[in-house]
Amino acid sequence: MKNSIGKYAAHSCNPNMKVEAQNSPKGLTVQYVAIKDIDPNTTLSFDYCTTERRFAAPFECCCGAENCRIRIDGWETLPPAQKDLLSVNALPYLKEEDDNIIIDKTTK
Numbered sequence: 001m002k003n004s005i006g007k008y009a010a011h012s013c014n015p016n017m018k019v020e021a022q023n024s025p026k027g028l029t030v031q032y033v034a035i036k037d038i039d040p041n042t043t044l045s046f047d048y049c050t051t052e053r054r055f056a057a058p059f060e061c062c063c064g065a066e067n068c069r070i071r072i073d074g075w076e077t078l079p080p081a082q083k084d085l086l087s088v089n090a091l092p093y094l095k096e097e098d099d100n101i102i103i104d105k106t107t108k
């Protein structure tokens with residue numbers, strides 16, 4: 001994420017931003033979009049599980065949110081109900097891959 005605010009944004013289970021990504025002829029464009037009002041001096045955050053399928057290095061979250069999931073391990077480790085809650089902010093490829101996995105299971 002060269003020249004990106006992503007390297008300055010923390011993970012939170014109750015984030016104030018989401019990530020949007022689009023392919024274009026110039027390459028992948030990544031935008032960080034506020035999903036709630038953000039007061040000055042507030043840590044910018046997004047839910048890392050809405051952008052990554054699986055982490056090479058899972059971690060214990062200390063965001064302090066009421067809905068903190070504690071173990072942050074990537075989209076594929078989330079229970080279906082959690083995915084439903086987060087899907088509005090998740091990158092489309094995560095949901096598309098889930099759909100493909102379901103199709104694969106039904107065709108075998």
Ligand SMILES: [Zn+2]
Pocket residue numbers: 012013014061062063064065067068069070
């Ligand atoms: Zn958390």
